[in-house]
């Protein structure tokens with residue numbers, strides 16, 4: 001099938017990197033608040049660099065870093081390993097996020113850059129901890145920078161709870177139109193996450209079995225081997241539930257379970273996603289421990305390296321009760337999924353970095369094979385390996401090539417890199433492109449946030465109200481979390497996959 005560029009094959013450069021986005025015509029300026037931080041260095045600038053190398057970015061654009069850290073243009077540029085011609089478009093200015101006067105100076109700097117580069121469209125990227133969003137938005141408005149042609153990108157976790165998320169939305173709506181607001185969850189930019197939709201809705205056979213008549217349970221794992229790194233300033237005020245579940249986990253769950261939208265573009269896709277989130281059963285706070293397990297990594301060994309406990313990390317309180325691991329069980333109360341348990345887990349300092357979804361089907365009702373009871377036959381499973389080694393696998397039974405009738409489980413695997421022969425574009429490449437183009441399809445809508453916080457707020461409040469009862473269970477780094485997380489699924493007669 002030909003793609004929107006009319007190509008039957010995905011073009012790639014000699015490094016095997018996918019190069020098939022159309023060149024953008026309209027000029028833009030991007031102001032990155034918090035540009036001295038981790039996201040800018042690890043994700044935003046590398047994504048801009050790849051778009052630049054692919055000659056996708058327009059001739060006229062600039063990037064202005066804005067943060068409190070004192071540095072000049074050259075020091076800012078020296079932080080990044082990118083094409084020199086790209087760095088020529090980078091500059092830096094100091095701002096105090098709380099001080100309106102510094103935003104007046106910022107406007108002077110921006111106006112000058114807009115003249116120099118012939119730019120009208122401004123993008124403000126808030127790559128700062130959530131606590132700082134509101135003052136930045138209000139000061140952009142006071143300085144008159146929130147023009148009709150400007151756009152604003154808000155990073156997850158979109159506030160800290162339902163109340164602050166609503167306050168953030170009110171401030172946002174006062175300063176920008178809905179079409180100008182890009183609430184980013186970068187998992188939606190991942191090719192493998194988007195492919196869940198193509199797998200489900202471009203193939204007839206899977207949708208017919210994608211329900212409680214055939215599915216026994218679903219497991220979603222978002223595991224990381226890294227710890228909090230140098231992000232204690234953010235993470236100590238956030239925790240794993242806000243950092244990963246309120247956004248990435250719930251978005252993946254929604255794509256796996258939502259009803260088919262009438263169209264991918266426009267509001268239909270986003271509406272079906274929100275409809276699904278609304279059907280998740282609220283957690284019973286009276287016996288929350290039976291539904292949600294909190295963990296915090298202790299000392300241990302990851303990939304052969306001895307690592308410190310969370311509480312020993314720089315910037316972390318010595319008696320911090322912030323969770324670095326969460327496992328939960330939930331139900332989706334609708335016709336399609338009624339009665340099917342969903343087991344979700346995410347954490348830091350686990351044995352490896354892997355994100356996968358496993359749709360586990362029911363066992364056969366009766367075995368016709370001598371000495372092979374149905375309980376010994378592993379069920380069919382469809383596994384979406386979101387990252388790394390991106391793939392989709394189907395596990396099924398075949399006959400072992402020997403006398404008798406002995407089934408053997410094997411896996412049929414589609415691996416992106418083997419099949420397409422390209423390295424997948426990073427999520428931020430696609431999402432930055434969509435921001436520049438003004439396409440909000442892969443971004444969160446305000447009701448996405450409303451619903452996800454409505455679901456998790458009672459959990460956060462319960463944890464805060466009884467810190468002793470909900471003290472996180474310490475687990476050794478390099479393990480799959482506290483044993484309580486295993487009990488969560490094992491008491492239902494199931495077990496976590498070891499991806």
Ligand SMILES: NC(=O)C1=CN([C@@H]2O[C@H](COP(=O)(O)OP(=O)(O)OC[C@H]3O[C@@H](n4cnc5c(N)ncnc54)[C@H](OP(=O)(O)O)[C@@H]3O)[C@@H](O)[C@H]2O)C=CC1
Nearest residue numbers: 034036037038039067068069127128129155156157233234
């Ligand atoms: N890092 C990641 O992998 C990802 C991060 N995100 C989101 O992106 C945003 C930024 O993340 P990240 O770059 O990792 O964050 P950082 O902790 O690196 O903070 C970014 C910048 O914000 C400023 N900052 C840090 N703490 C405070 C504070 N308490 N008050 C005011 N300013 C502060 C600092 O700049 P200065 O002091 O110079 O002003 C810092 O360089 C967050 O909302 C995060 O959830 C989303 C996906 C992935």
Ligand SMILES: O=C1O[C@H](COP(=O)(O)O)[C@@H](O)[C@H](O)[C@H]1O
Nearest residue numbers: 156186224243244248355387427
């Ligand atoms: O949003 C976040 O995501 C990263 C993991 O992103 P990935 O694309 O590498 O899976 C996580 O490390 C970070 O804590 C969180 O803020």
